[in-house]
Amino acid sequence: MKCPKCDADLVKQTRHGIEVDYCANDHGMWLDTQELDQLEDEAFKKDDEKGTLIFSSTVSNFKCPKCNTPLKQFDYRLYDLTLEYCENKDGFWLDAGEDDRVLQLMKQRKKDMVNKREADAEWKDEERHDMDPEIEWKFDLIRLRSKEFIDKLMDKFHR
Numbered sequence: 001m002k003c004p005k006c007d008a009d010l011v012k013q014t015r016h017g018i019e020v021d022y023c024a025n026d027h028g029m030w031l032d033t034q035e036l037d038q039l040e041d042e043a044f045k046k047d048d049e050k051g052t053l054i055f056s057s058t059v060s061n062f063k064c065p066k067c068n069t070p071l072k073q074f075d076y077r078l079y080d081l082t083l084e085y086c087e088n089k090d091g092f093w094l095d096a097g098e099d100d101r102v103l104q105l106m107k108q109r110k111k112d113m114v115n116k117r118e119a120d121a122e123w124k125d126e127e128r129h130d131m132d133p134e135i136e137w138k139f140d141l142i143r144l145r146s147k148e149f150i151d152k153l154m155d156k157f158h159r
């Protein structure tokens, strides 16, 4: 396969535990469709919490190294990171350092999700704290009423 950017031959290289097709010239790399997911999984495994991968796309000036169709560019998961992909699901092109950016964004995403879950849990805790006194107050009221009732009964007896 040839590099879509500089036409040099791509060579197999292992990046973040994944075998990608790498351009030694401009340090970009080709990832097969499932390899982008594998890369993300190095930082964040929950697919349903990763966000929308491709929201919208435009045609780029570069061609797919596999099928020669013009690659489309898109904002990766709506972040400020532009990647290219092949509409025929051949894969993704990442420029130099963009694999690290993907991992960095997924690490942040994971952190945000953990914080969100903690915030949700705290909120539920607070909700519980708010409810406890009210329930206790109601119990007090019932106790008070029954005490009044017993008092009245006792009064009757004592008369």
Ligand SMILES: [Zn+2]
Residues within 6 Å of the ligand: 003, 004, 005, 006, 007, 008, 023, 024, 025, 026, 027, 028
């Ligand atoms: Zn290249």
Ligand SMILES: [Zn+2]
Residues within 6 Å of the ligand: 064, 065, 066, 067, 068, 069, 086, 087, 088, 089, 090, 091
């Ligand atoms: Zn293609």
